[in-house]
Amino acid sequence: MLAPPTDRLHKFLAIAGIALFIVGVTVPLDRYDQAVRQFIEAKAKTLEVGNVQLRLSEVLDAYHARSKQLDAASSPEKSAAVASERAQFGTDVVKLQREIADLSVQARKQFDLAEHAERARTLWLVLGAFCVIGGLAIATLGFVMWWHQPPEQR
Secondary structure (H helix, E strand, O other): OOOOOOOHHHHHHHHHHHHHHHHHHHHHHHHHHHHHHHHHHHHHHHHHHHHHHHHHHHHHHHHHHHHHHHHHOOOOOOHHHHHHHHHHHHHHHHHHHHHHHHHHHHHHHHHHHHHHHHHHHHHHHHHHHHHHHHHHHHHHHHHHHHHOOOHHHO
C-alpha cells in the first residue's frame, strides 16, 4: 500500500505543491470576485453620476431658455419681477454649474476606480493561474521523485 510522503525533499515538494495549488485556487478566486464586485459598483456609480449630470444639464438648459424668454418679454411694468427672477436665475445657474462640475469629478473618480478594479481582477487571475500551474508542477515533481525512490526508502 502506498503511504503519503512525510519527509525528505521530494515529500516536501509534493506537500508544498498541493498547498500552493489549494492557495492558488481559493485566494485569487476570492480576490477576483471582490474585484469584479468593485468594478460593477464603480461602473454603476459612474452611470448614476452621469445620469444626474445629464439631468442637471437639462435643468440648466431650461434656465437658459427661460432667460431668453425673459429677455424677449421684458417690459417696463414687469421689470421688478423680471429683475428678481433674473437674480434667482443667476444664483441657480451658478449653483447648478458647480454641482455639474462636482459630479464630473465624481464620475471621473468612479471611472478610475473601475479601471483599477479591472486591473486588479486581471492580476488576481494571472496570479491564481501561476499558483495553480506551479503548485501542480511542484506536486507532480515531488510525487514523481517519491515514486522513483526504491520501495524500502519510501
